[in-house]
Amino acid sequence: MGWITAILASGPARKALGLLLAALTIALFLLNLRRAGERAGRLAERLSTSERTHEIQRQMLDAASHRPADRDALAQRMRDGRF
Numbered sequence: 351m352g353w354i355t356a357i358l359a360s361g362p363a364r365k366a367l368g369l370l371l372a373a374l375t376i377a378l379f380l381l382n383l384r385r386a387g388e389r390a391g392r393l394a395e396r397l398s399t400s401e402r403t404h405e406i407q408r409q410m411l412d413a414a415s416h417r418p419a420d421r422d423a424l425a426q427r428m429r430d431g432r433f
Contacts, residue, residue: 357363418424 418427
């Protein structure tokens with residue numbers, strides 16, 4: 351154990367260790383940034399899908415609110431050409 355302490359106490363070894371730690375920190379930061387970007391992309395896709403679904407549901411509700419009340423009303427609308 352004493353020889354490890356002696357090696358790490360030398361100037362070049364400490365400098366190399368500092369550079370290694372800096373490189374490791376940057377690599378981990380970049381990996382985390384990439385993962386965050388992928389997560390944001392998935393969330394954006396989910397939001398887009400949700401918006402499309404809500405728009406279709408809104409159109410369906412709008413169409414249902416303007417439907418004829420019964421068969422006679424439907425027949426009358428078809429005769430009038432308003433279907």
